Amino acid sequence: MSRRGRKSKLQKILITGSAGFIGFHLARHLLAAGHRVHGFDGMTPYYDVRLKEKRHALLRAMPGFTATEAVLEDMATLEKITRDFAPDAIIHLAAQAGVRYSLSHPRSYVETNFTGSFNVLEVARQARVKHLMMASTSSVYGANPEMPFVETDRADHPLTVYAATKKAVEALAHSYAHLWGLPVTLFRFFTVYGAWGRPDLAYFKFTEAILRGQPIDVYNHGELWRDFTAVEDLVEGVSRLLPLAPPLPADRGTQVEGDSLSPVAPWRIVNIGNSDKVHLMDFIRTLEGLLGRKAICNFLPMQPGDVPATWADCALLQRLTGFRPGTDLASGLKPFVDWYRDYYRS
Numbered sequence: 001m002s003r004r005g006r007k008s009k010l011q012k013i014l015i016t017g018s019a020g021f022i023g024f025h026l027a028r029h030l031l032a033a034g035h036r037v038h039g040f041d042g043m044t045p046y047y048d049v050r051l052k053e054k055r056h057a058l059l060r061a062m063p064g065f066t067a068t069e070a071v072l073e074d075m076a077t078l079e080k081i082t083r084d085f086a087p088d089a090i091i092h093l094a095a096q097a098g099v100r101y102s103l104s105h106p107r108s109y110v111e112t113n114f115t116g117s118f119n120v121l122e123v124a125r126q127a128r129v130k131h132l133m134m135a136s137t138s139s140v141y142g143a144n145p146e147m148p149f150v151e152t153d154r155a156d157h158p159l160t161v162y163a164a165t166k167k168a169v170e171a172l173a174h175s176y177a178h179l180w181g182l183p184v185t186l187f188r189f190f191t192v193y194g195a196w197g198r199p200d201l202a203y204f205k206f207t208e209a210i211l212r213g214q215p216i217d218v219y220n221h222g223e224l225w226r227d228f229t230a231v232e233d234l235v236e237g238v239s240r241l242l243p244l245a246p247p248l249p250a251d252r253g254t255q256v257e258g259d260s261l262s263p264v265a266p267w268r269i270v271n272i273g274n275s276d277k278v279h280l281m282d283f284i285r286t287l288e289g290l291l292g293r294k295a296i297c298n299f300l301p302m303q304p305g306d307v308p309a310t311w312a313d314c315a316l317l318q319r320l321t322g323f324r325p326g327t328d329l330a331s332g333l334k335p336f337v338d339w340y341r342d343y344y345r346s
């Protein structure tokens with residue numbers, strides 16, 4: 001592509017949650033491709049803030065990155081930043097994440113995920129961005145027994161406050177897309193893992209405990225299946241969707257098969273998973289192999305709010321972008337294990 005052609009495709013992108021696990025990887029990827037990124041993150045203490053600070057410090061060392069540290073609920077700051085930066089696109093990843101924590105801290109989910117996302121929708125509307133992309137979750141499929149999960153399946157029975165706030169944001173975003181012609185893509189992510197990962201997630205806790213010779217808690221006696229997604233695959237999928245803002249109904253040509261486009265608004269949902277479900281005990285064996293140590297398993301019953309399986313149908317992502325995530329677990333976990341051992345010197 002000519003330099004001029006490449007330049008015209010380069011965008012100014014506001015990423016919320018840029019100090020988080022996925023936001024960090026995505027910002028790095030987009031900066032390396034030549035885009036300008038402004039990060040927005042509240043550095044909340046849900047897990048070790050030093051990890052977030054280190055991710056942001058690495059991004060600040062890259063050309064094209066600037067950042068604001070503030071919470072989404074601070075509407076005046078969010079509005080000022082959006083006005084000053086004038087983004088072409090917003091990728092909204094900031095959230096109170098975690099399924100289990102939502103049982104004990106529901107208010108934090110309503111404030112960050114619902115009110116915070118409402119603020120993001122408002123600034124996206126005011127700034128007339130070309131594309132607003134928002135992170136939802138596989139948890140919205142809740143009690144849906146049909147596998148693999150397809151975007152057009154009903155997802156009306158969330159099992160946790162986390163899932164309920166994400167589902168509510170999908171609906172709120174639809175109303176903005178309809179009323180204001182704001183193009184919105186919602187991603188449903190499936191258990192993402194990788195270097196610089198989240199300390200609250202099982203793969204991180206397992207690694208920590210196995211290396212220390214401590215037992216790991218294995219829920220539902222190991223009878224759990226998850227669609228594990230390597231962060232590199234997720235970032236590739238999101239980047240390829242960036243130029244594909246959902247069209248208004250009047251501007252649509254032939255639709256791709258199985259598209260989740262709204263009939264009345266420029267709004268679409270896309271699963272990003274690995275199209276495979278892995279048994280938890282196979283996951284643990286793979287991790288043991290990479291760490292060179294055996295896990296001591298403390299088998300426990302199912303946790304409230306948990307689901308036995310997640311499994312993504314990623315055909316829509318592939319039809320839209322030509323890309324299908326496919327990193328196998330051992331290849332995807334290796335960069336995490338290497339990073340963990342180096343970072344924690346263990």
Ligand SMILES: NC(=O)c1ccc[n+]([C@@H]2O[C@H](COP(=O)([O-])OP(=O)(O)OC[C@H]3O[C@@H](n4cnc5c(N)ncnc54)[C@H](O)[C@@H]3O)[C@@H](O)[C@H]2O)c1
Binds near residue numbers: 096191
């Ligand atoms: N990692 C996964 O497996 C997974 C799976 C499904 C969905 N998701 C979604 O993807 C997105 C990114 O997840 P992640 O794994 O990077 O999580 P993360 O917790 O590492 O990142 C979220 C970031 O948002 C920031 N944040 C939290 N509350 C905020 C607020 N009120 N104002 C401003 N910033 C705030 C945090 O400081 C953090 O840096 C989230 O929306 C999450 O719900 C993640």
